[in-house]
Each structure stands twice: as C-alpha cells, then as structure tokens.
Amino acid sequence: xxAKLKPVCVLMAFSALCSVGAIAAEDTSAKNxxxxxxxxxxxxxxxxxxxxxxxxxxxxxAYLMTLITPIDxxxxxxxxxxxxxxxxxxxxxRGSDSVAATGSSIHQIPSMISGMHRADETELQxxxxxxxxxxxxxxxxxxxxTSSVSSSASSSVSMQPAxxxx
Numbered sequence: 001x002x003a004k005l006k007p008v009c010v011l012m013a014f015s016a017l018c019s020v021g022a023i024a025a026e027d028t029s030a031k032n033x034x035x036x037x038x039x040x041x042x043x044x045x046x047x048x049x050x051x052x053x054x055x056x057x058x059x060x061x062a063y064l065m066t067l068i069t070p071i072d073x074x075x076x077x078x079x080x081x082x083x084x085x086x087x088x089x090x091x092x093x094r095g096s097d098s099v100a101a102t103g104s105s106i107h108q109i110p111s112m113i114s115g116m117h118r119a120d121e122t123e124l125q126x127x128x129x130x131x132x133x134x135x136x137x138x139x140x141x142x143x144x145x146t147s148s149v150s151s152s153a154s155s156s157v158s159m160q161p162a163x164x165x166x
Contacts, residue, residue, distance in 0.1 A: 033115030035063060036092035039084050048131045051111075053080070053099065054119065055091075062135070064119045064127070065093065067111040071101050079103055083110050092116065 093116030
C-alpha cells in the first residue's frame with residue numbers, strides 16, 4: 001500500500017510546483033501597478049484626463065499614474081501637488097500617496113493613487129494619439145537637433161505641467 005501512495009504523492013507535489021510556476025510567470029507579464037519613484041526625481045508631468053497623469057522621473061523614464069477619484073479642476077489649475085503621505089520620500093501606486101490640484105477654485109480633496117507603472121515608448125505613443133498630445137520627444141529634424149518635452153526641474157513636489165504643442 002505504501003508503495004502505491006509514494007508515486008501519487010510525488011505526482012501531486014510535481015503538479016503543485018508546476019501550477020505555482022505558471023502563476024509566477026503570469027504575474028511577471030502583468031504591469032506592476034505599484035511602481036515607485038522618489039518625489040525629488042519628478043521632473044515633469046502631463047495631465048491626460050481627470051484620472052490619468054504621465055509623470056517623468058527623467059527624460060526617458062515616464063510613468064502612467066491612475067487616480068482613484070477624479071480631480072475635476074485639472075483643466076483650470078496649473079499646479080499639482082504629489083503628496084507623499086507616508087513620508088518615505090517616494091510616490092507610489094497602490095499606497096497612501098495622493099495628488100491634489102493646488103490653488104483650485106473648487107474645494108479639492110487629494111485623490112489617492114490607485115496605480116502607477118512605467119510606461120514604455122509604445123504606450124506613450126498610444127496615449128499621445130488617444131489624448132491628442134505629445135508625450136514623446138520630437139524626432140530629429142533636418143538640422144539634426146531634437147526637441148523634447150519641456151522639463152521644469154524643481155526639488156519641490158508641487159510643479160507646473162509640461163508644455164505641449166507642435
């Protein structure tokens with residue numbers, strides 16, 4: 001009897017390991033919505049709509065931030081505050097951090113961040129087309145010079161938005 005149970009136990013253990021491996025492989029393909037950046041590294045941002053903001057930690061490092069509740073005054077307000085609620089020096093998705101429209105004429109409670117992930121060039125291109133704005137640097141022209149999204153470097157977490165245009 002013991003000899004018959006041994007192969008069954010080995011088979012069950014092997015099945016469990018295979019399924020755990022499949023789950024782990026599936027998780028790595030999904031976007032990490034809990035990405036973090038240091039608040040001092042935020043160089044620029046562009047509001048896409050009242051729940052989505054692209055922020056840049058450098059000229060080539062962009063993140064798409066999604067908010068739990070909309071910020072209704074983003075069309076009028078020119079300044080956002082990225083609130084590091086837990087005082088760890090980082091702004092993270094799926095944490096206690098939030099975004100507020102400062103100087104708003106509408107009473108505005110900060111909106112918590114529901115997720116944030118690093119956006120690659122393909123995603124930025126798709127977002128540019130969807131929201132009819134430029135999120136990627138311009139391609140080189142005949143004079144071999146480039147133009148990129150403007151950056152307002154500041155150690156403050158409250159900043160002015162990116163200037164977009166053609």
